Amino acid sequence: MALSIERINAKAAKYSVAGWFIGLAYFNWFSSTATHVSTAGHILLAMVGMFAASILIGLLVALILSIIEYTMGLDGKFRGSAWGAFISPVIAFFAAHYAIRLVAEYVQVR
DSSP: OOOOHHHHHHHHHHHHHHHHHHHHHIIIIIOTTOOOOOHHHHHHHHHHHHHIIIIIIHHHHHHHHHHHHHHTTOTTSSOHHHHHHHHHHHHHHHHHHHHHHHHHHHOOOO
């Protein structure tokens, strides 16, 4: 049974959120160079980051892979949207590190 592009992109978005939270856990708790983030920062990272990871990262990866598939004339041979389900969580995982550093610097509760 062939998956439709919508179902593949929905799975990619779900995997992106999973990659985001795994990245948050790794870079915030298990990393040897963990950065201290306030409770408000954690809430911001979890709530806003979850949507940003699924929508922004998932959308950009799907768009880039679709453009590559269209411009190269691969019409279904490349399966770029299926690769998006693998690439999006990896990008979200590493984006969590930069988001933690950004929130640790700018969100401080005194």
